[in-house]
Amino acid sequence: MTKNNETTAVVNKIIPFSSVDGPGCRTAVFLQGCNINCRYCHNPETRKKCIACGECVLACPAGALKRVRDGGGSFRILWDREKCVGCDTCIKVCPHDASPRVRVMTPSQVMERIRRQIPFIRGISVSGGECMLYPKFLTELFTLARREGLGTLIDSNGTISFRDFPELLSVSDGVMLDIKAFDRADHLRITDAPNDTVLDNALFLGEQGKLYEVRFVIAPHLYDGRKSVEGAGRFLLDVYRQHPFRIKLIACRPMGVRRLYRDFRSPSGTELSMLRDLLTDLGYREILLI
Amino acid sequence: MRDISMERVNGTRQEILDIIKSSTLTHEQKMVCLAGKADSLLEVLDLPEGLDELLNAPIETQCICDLNEGHAPMRPRYIAPDYEKFLKEGSAFLQLEPPKDLFEALNALLIIYKHVPSITNYPVYLGQLDELLEPYIDTVDEQTARKLIRLFLLQIDRTILDSFSHADIGPRPTRTGLYILEAEKELEDAVPNLSLKYEEGVTDDAFMLSAIDCALHSAKPSFANHLMFQKELTDRYVIASCYNGLPLGGGSYTLCRLILGNIAKRASGIEDFKTRELPRVMEIMAAYMDERIRFEVEESGFFEHNFLIKEGLVSRDRFTAMFGLVGLAEAVNLLLEKEGRKGRFGHDQAANDLGVEIMDIIDAFNQSHVNPYCEVTGGHFLLHAQVGIASDIGVTPGTRIPIGEEPEELIDQLLVLSRFHHYFPSGTGDIFPIDVTVHRNPEYVLDIIKGSFRKNLRYLSFYSKDSDVIRVTGYLVKRSEMEKLDAGTAVLQDTTALGLGASKNGKILERKVR
Numbered sequence: 001m002t003k004n005n006e007t008t009a010v011v012n013k014i015i016p017f018s019s020v021d022g023p024g025c026r027t028a029v030f031l032q033g034c035n036i037n038c039r040y041c042h043n044p045e046t047r048k049k050c051i052a053c054g055e056c057v058l059a060c061p062a063g064a065l066k067r068v069r070d071g072g073g074s075f076r077i078l079w080d081r082e083k084c085v086g087c088d089t090c091i092k093v094c095p096h097d098a099s100p101r102v103r104v105m106t107p108s109q110v111m112e113r114i115r116r117q118i119p120f121i122r123g124i125s126v127s128g129g130e131c132m133l134y135p136k137f138l139t140e141l142f143t144l145a146r147r148e149g150l151g152t153l154i155d156s157n158g159t160i161s162f163r164d165f166p167e168l169l170s171v172s173d174g175v176m177l178d179i180k181a182f183d184r185a186d187h188l189r190i191t192d193a194p195n196d197t198v199l200d201n202a203l204f205l206g207e208q209g210k211l212y213e214v215r216f217v218i219a220p221h222l223y224d225g226r227k228s229v230e231g232a233g234r235f236l237l238d239v240y241r242q243h244p245f246r247i248k249l250i251a252c253r254p255m256g257v258r259r260l261y262r263d264f265r266s267p268s269g270t271e272l273s274m275l276r277d278l279l280t281d282l283g284y285r286e287i288l289l290i
Numbered sequence: 291m292r293d294i295s296m297e298r299v300n301g302t303r304q305e306i307l308d309i310i311k312s313s314t315l316t317h318e319q320k321m322v323c324l325a326g327k328a329d330s331l332l333e334v335l336d337l338p339e340g341l342d343e344l345l346n347a348p349i350e351t352q353c354i355c356d357l358n359e360g361h362a363p364m365r366p367r368y369i370a371p372d373y374e375k376f377l378k379e380g381s382a383f384l385q386l387e388p389p390k391d392l393f394e395a396l397n398a399l400l401i402i403y404k405h406v407p408s409i410t411n412y413p414v415y416l417g418q419l420d421e422l423l424e425p426y427i428d429t430v431d432e433q434t435a436r437k438l439i440r441l442f443l444l445q446i447d448r449t450i451l452d453s454f455s456h457a458d459i460g461p462r463p464t465r466t467g468l469y470i471l472e473a474e475k476e477l478e479d480a481v482p483n484l485s486l487k488y489e490e491g492v493t494d495d496a497f498m499l500s501a502i503d504c505a506l507h508s509a510k511p512s513f514a515n516h517l518m519f520q521k522e523l524t525d526r527y528v529i530a531s532c533y534n535g536l537p538l539g540g541g542s543y544t545l546c547r548l549i550l551g552n553i554a555k556r557a558s559g560i561e562d563f564k565t566r567e568l569p570r571v572m573e574i575m576a577a578y579m580d581e582r583i584r585f586e587v588e589e590s591g592f593f594e595h596n597f598l599i600k601e602g603l604v605s606r607d608r609f610t611a612m613f614g615l616v617g618l619a620e621a622v623n624l625l626l627e628k629e630g631r632k633g634r635f636g637h638d639q640a641a642n643d644l645g646v647e648i649m650d651i652i653d654a655f656n657q658s659h660v661n662p663y664c665e666v667t668g669g670h671f672l673l674h675a676q677v678g679i680a681s682d683i684g685v686t687p688g689t690r691i692p693i694g695e696e697p698e699e700l701i702d703q704l705l706v707l708s709r710f711h712h713y714f715p716s717g718t719g720d721i722f723p724i725d726v727t728v729h730r731n732p733e734y735v736l737d738i739i740k741g742s743f744r745k746n747l748r749y750l751s752f753y754s755k756d757s758d759v760i761r762v763t764g765y766l767v768k769r770s771e772m773e774k775l776d777a778g779t780a781v782l783q784d785t786t787a788l789g790l791g792a793s794k795n796g797k798i799l800e801r802k803v804r
Binding site: 016023026118120122288290 | 704727736
């Protein structure tokens with residue numbers, strides 16, 4: 001996306017200090033829009049771009065939203081940051097998996113917001129939505145961040161090939177990659193998308209030493225986690241031996257999940273521990289259970 | 291000695307009887323309280339004019355507070371003996387030879403702790419334990435060393451019944467330091483309070499991660515900005531009591547505090563506060579401290595007769611005093627309100643700027659006030675951001691942002707704090723309860739510490755929001771012990787009662803979790 005020839009991205013949120021988006025204390029940037037449809041998506045309000053339907057304007061208890069005409073006859077939603085009380089009503093009522101509280105920003109505008117956290121942060125992580133929908137933005141942002149001595153991590157669902165963006169990879173420390181399922185049909189059922197590119201990315205990034213972390217969201221109601229973790233574990237073992245990466249096993253929890261998909265059982269600690277043991281037996285070392 | 295009224299004598303006699311009959315005080319706690327009542331009947335200090343009205347007032351109007359130091363101070367408030375010298379030379383008074391192995395070293399320390407007085411009657415400084423013990427650590431096998439250190443710490447918790455007792459480690463990583471951290475992580479005890487002096491590049495990350503792991507289990511150690519303290523107090527400094535930076539082999543004669551919010555109540559506006567009310571109260575408090583110090587040095591006899599002095603474990607010329615303050619937040623907010631201006635301390639630039647202006651005035655006053663017995667700190671007191679006491683209501687410790695008003699984002703809070711920590715060589719600090727997910731990312735805390743110290747913060751404490759041991763204001767208590775006391779059962783440590791008071795009056799269980 002460009003504005004006056006400048007690269008921009010739709011930014012959903014910037015968390016100044018995050019403890020859960022990569023190692024150490026990092027500023028996490030969430031970009032708007034996603035190309036797949038995970039049933040258990042925990043931040044569905046980042047999935048799509050706003051279509052200015054106006055549902056949220058009516059629901060907003062603080063009167064912080066307005067629907068205005070946007071030049072050419074289309075509409076857009078204006079968000080008044082000062083009036084907003086952060087109650088999240090807008091994203092709860094949005095029928096479209098979007099949010100009115102977004103800003104179109106350039107990499108240097110985002111960098112300005114990040115700079116405030118120096119020297120408390122060791123790096124930044126960009127997530128989404130799917131941040132790889134904005135590869136040029138990421139490349140520019142990471143270039144700026146590295147200039148300040150910050151680390152740069154990408155959080156991705158892996159459905160967009162990293163082979164096409166060598167310049168981005170050259171300014172990235174690595175990728176935190178989701179493998180939603182190792183089995184192609186499972187992946188399709190969970191996300192509406194196949195996983196060929198995901199698995200290719202895993203191998204490619206692994207070989208390049210750019211695979212920082214692989215994540216499995218364990219959701220027993222959707223797929224066989226054991227089969228998936230074991231399959232992926234064997235599949236990646238060779239690249240792991242070249243360039244070790246960390247593995248996160250995340251219990252799927254209902255918080256934030258869309259109502260339609262919210263009724264399920266979370267896996268127990270024991271179930272996660274069994275998966276960890278399985279990976280440990282294969283030879284993996286750094287495994288976190290979340 | 292001046293006479294007092296029979297009415298006051300009888301009032302005190304009733305209080306003495308109440309103490310004797312108390313069901314929630316242990317025997318030791320009763321003894322301490324009784325001694326305090328005896329001392330309260332004395333009138334031997336030559337008090338400055340105007341003090342009475344400012345000192346002897348309810349918490350809503352009190353402007354100067356002497357933190358229960360009593361009417362006839364018979365020893366310095368905080369004493370930080372040179373335990374290294376003690377271990378090297380032994381003690382004639384205690385009839386101890388220099389220890390030759392870890393058994394003897396730990397035994398010698400446990401003995402001397404019983405004989406180090408302070409305001410609490412327990413030692414507020416237990417030594418730089420890692421450096422003290424490292425020379426002995428190879429005199430036994432590793433397993434024995436770990437066990438001995440664990441038992442040593444356990445004994446401290448069960449016999450030094452006050453969590454203002456403070457031990458230090460760092461900045462250099464040592465095996466002893468690591469054993470201490472490992473033991474404390476498991477023990478989850480309130481005593482001793484523990485500080486890790488941190489210096490980037492000297493304290494390695496692995497050691498820090500062990501310390502953070504320990505802190506997320508047992509609310510200690512806290513982290514002290516070593517370079518900052520070293521610059522102000524030289525290498526020979528200690529962190530004692532809550533978080534007090536003091537000269538080693540000396541300590542602090544006294545600590546009094548300005549209650550800034552109440553001083554602001556007396557002022558008609560900002561200018562009146564800055565040029566009239568605050569300077570007047572500071573003058574009176576400094577004169578009061580001067581008199582307390584004079585009595586300790588010239589009349590109490592401590593500096594002639596105590597064995598710590600005679601054996602050179604402390605020396606008179608290494609004592610200073612702490613010029614304390616609380617309630618900067620209340621003062622700023624009230625003064626702005628009086629001026630009809632908007633702004634809350636911790637949130638608005640104008641409010642924070644006013645806070646800095648007030649601190650500059652206090653700092654300048656302190657730099658111009660000379661006490662003949664504070665040679666070690668250039669003849670001046672050291673500023674101290676006092677952490678509050680259990681009976682404080684509506685008084686925010688030091689220059690902290692009030693609980694419940696912390697900025698939404700931790701970064702915003704830290705940037706405010708970075709404007710205030712540098713004023714306080716004799717201690718300030720902030721406390722952050724941490725969400726448990728950080729257990730899986732202790733580097734998160736490490737990065738915050740590193741960044742904070744680069745930004746001139748002085749002292750930081752963390753605890754896990756779910757742990758039993760928590761940091762109240764500067765000291766530690768166990769929630770489980772507070773619950774027992776609240777139900778009317780006597781508990782071992784006297785600080786539990788302070789924690790219980792603070793949890794009811796000071797909202798300490800409601801801090802924003804990070």
